[in-house]
Amino acid sequence: MSTQNVKPHPYVGMWVTKDGYIRHELLPTGRYDEARGKRKSAYQGQYTLVGDHIEYVDDTGFRADGDFRDSVLYHAGMVLYREK
Template sequence: MWVTEDGDIRRELRADGRYDEARGNRPSAYTGRYTVTGNRLQYVDDSGFIATGEVRDGVLHHEHLALHRREERRQS
């Protein structure tokens, strides 16, 4: 899980190559698939929109966003 400093945007990068992005109170605001090449990510939204991101110094940069990694705690 990658989140903005204020926690408003939360992007889950799943092991199956899919992503799910929540924004504020909107769960699954954006969904699609992603690929990783080195430190670069390419996103293809389910609507067809394409975007890129890059991990630098442990921070995922995407457009004007800086997302920080946060481990998700799963309840059993």
């Protein structure tokens, strides 16, 4: 079976706080990379999506979650928007 025609999940991509300080890149591999300010890759780990809910597990084992509502990601008190 070929995976060339498989489209990534619609939430895959870059999500950014309004001030641009926090950036979550959701990769199509099920991994994420979070930048904070000038610190690229401040946190990295895996994520899973179930409907509009996201579960994060960083590489140290820390867990967090969030929800997508109306094209906005609400995560740990932060509000992130899809980067255009």
